[in-house]
Amino acid sequence: MTAHTTPTIATHSGSFHADDVFGVGILMGVFPSHTLVRTRKQELIDAADFAVDVGGSWNVATGRFDHHQRGFDGARPTQDVDGQTVPGVGYASAGLLWAAFGAAYVAAWAKNHGHSLSPEATAEVVRSIDHSLVQYLDIVDTGKGDVSPGIFGLSSLIAQLNTHWMEEQGLDGTAKAQLQEERFREAITITRKFLDHAISKKVAQIRAMDTVRNAPRLLGGRVLHLSEGGMPWTHVVLHEMPEVVFVIYPDSDGDQYQIKTVPVEAGSFTAKLDLPRSWAGLRDQELAAVTGVADSVFCHLNVFIAGARSFEGAVKLAELALA
Numbered sequence: 001m002t003a004h005t006t007p008t009i010a011t012h013s014g015s016f017h018a019d020d021v022f023g024v025g026i027l028m029g030v031f032p033s034h035t036l037v038r039t040r041k042q043e044l045i046d047a048a049d050f051a052v053d054v055g056g057s058w059n060v061a062t063g064r065f066d067h068h069q070r071g072f073d074g075a076r077p078t079q080d081v082d083g084q085t086v087p088g089v090g091y092a093s094a095g096l097l098w099a100a101f102g103a104a105y106v107a108a109w110a111k112n113h114g115h116s117l118s119p120e121a122t123a124e125v126v127r128s129i130d131h132s133l134v135q136y137l138d139i140v141d142t143g144k145g146d147v148s149p150g151i152f153g154l155s156s157l158i159a160q161l162n163t164h165w166m167e168e169q170g171l172d173g174t175a176k177a178q179l180q181e182e183r184f185r186e187a188i189t190i191t192r193k194f195l196d197h198a199i200s201k202k203v204a205q206i207r208a209m210d211t212v213r214n215a216p217r218l219l220g221g222r223v224l225h226l227s228e229g230g231m232p233w234t235h236v237v238l239h240e241m242p243e244v245v246f247v248i249y250p251d252s253d254g255d256q257y258q259i260k261t262v263p264v265e266a267g268s269f270t271a272k273l274d275l276p277r278s279w280a281g282l283r284d285q286e287l288a289a290v291t292g293v294a295d296s297v298f299c300h301l302n303v304f305i306a307g308a309r310s311f312e313g314a315v316k317l318a319e320l321a322l323a
Contacts, residue, residue, distance in 0.1 A: 006033040007063075010048035010055070013038040013177065015162045016184050018155040018191065019141035020053035022134070023065060023097040025188040025195070027052070030104045038181055053093040065096045067142070076135065092141035098134045102126040109199050117203065125202045133198060154194065161187045205232050212236040223248060223318045229258075237262055245273040246321065248314045251307065256297050257314035258307040259321070275303040275321050293317055 009027050011020045027050055028034060037044055045055045050063040057064035058074055067074060074096060076088030091099070098105075106125045110117045117125070133154075139145045140155040151157060161183045168176050208231045216225050224241065226233060226249040237244050247260045261271035278290055279299035287296040287306075293316045295309035308314045 006035065007031050007049035008035045008037060008047070009050045009052065010037045010039060010045045011052040012054040013040055014180065016158070016180075016187060017141055018137050018158040018187075019092045019094045021158055021184065021187045021191050022094040022137055022195075023052040025192045026097045026101050026105050028188065029108055029192065030101050036181075036185075038177075038184065052097065058096060060096075060100050065093050065100070067092050067096065076130075089135040089138055090142055090144065092138040094141065095130070095134050095138040098126070098130055102129065102134075106199055109196060110203070113200070115203060121203070121206050124206060125199055128202050129195070129198055133195070154191070158187050158191060161190075205235075208232050209236050213240065217241075217244065218248075218315060219319055219322060222246065222322060223259075223315070225249070234263065234266055238266060245271075246318050248311070248318060250311075256307045256309050257311045258305055259314050259318050261304045269302075269304075271304055273321070275299060275306055275317075277303060279303060279306060291317060291320055293320075 007027075009024055009031075011024050024036065028036075037048060039045065040054070042055075045051050048063070050065065051057070052065050053067070055064055055066045056069040057066055058069070058072060066072075074091040076091070076095070076099075078088050079086045089095070103122050103126050106122050106129075107117065110122075136147045136153070137155055139147055140153070147153060148156060151160060163176070163179055163183060167179065171179065211228075211231065212224070212226065212233045213236055215227070217223065218225055221243050222245050224233070224237060224244045224247045226247060229249045229252050231249070233247055237247065245262050247262065248257055249260070250256070251258050259275070261274060264270050264272055279287060280303050281299065281301040282290060282296075283298045284296065287299055288294050293308055293313045295313040296317065297307040297309060299306035306314075306317055308317055
């Protein structure tokens with residue numbers, strides 16, 4: 001749809017949930033200049049450019065994003081899981097807005113942070129955020145499941161920001177509405193901070209993939225050398241470099257090089273090849289005496305990571321471990 005340069009975003013007044021908070025927050029990111037109206041008055045909702053979680057209509061073309069109306073059946077596409085067709089998670093307003101404006105939100109984030117993302121990368125970020133975050137907001141809001149009991153999850157934590165009776169004592173209708181809107185905007189700020197950091201991490205992961213792919217391999221291709229520490233490498237190594245068993249990279253403080261084992265699969269604590277058991281728990285001179293590498297620093301007790309002061313020392317540790 002084509003919205004005004006400064007569109008009006010309408011959502012319901014009163015108590016808020018992560019659903020409407022997230023949906024309005026997306027639109028705020030796409031349209032930094034906007035007018036927010038929290039109301040139950042249908043004439044104000046109808047006059048708005050966007051109606052979020054209110055209004056009884058789902059129509060992307062006219063900016064309507066409600067899911068409470070009778071007959072609503074909006075849902076994510078069905079999925080094939082282990083040969084079985086599994087229905088996609090049903091939409092609440094958060095999911096409806098993310099499906100319609102997630103790409104625009106990610107593009108706006110990228111522009112604000114000086115990044116240039118391809119359409120494919122943008123689509124991958126949108127898919128990832130929906131899979132890891134937005135679908136769970138929808139599940140909670142539609143009552144399809146309690147994905148985080150107590151007040152542990154984002155939906156429950158956002159709900160804690162609503163006003164309660166002690167805070168509302170002595171307030172007239174105008175003052176109460178003003179306090180509720182302040183809390184609503186606070187909830188949006190918090191939610192967008194988490195969302196933006198999730199986007200940042202996913203973009204970093206995507207950017208890291210090409211760097212990892214192009215990194216040099218040592219010792220017959222079995223050791224990958226990354227020039228920067230803290231870079232996510234597991235996905236690329238597991239799926240594209242089956243021969244790599246160790247990764248060498250500088251640590252975050254820059255005063256040593258570390259050698260890390262490669263797991264047999266993502267999330268596993270079992271390595272393709274452990275470091276030698278004789279190194280377990282040794283540090284400095286003790287480790288140097290066993291390895292013959294003078295600048296050895298440490299080896300973890302569980303032999304999944306070790307370090308040396310120099311790159312050459314780390315490579316020598318890797319060579320010994322391979323032998």
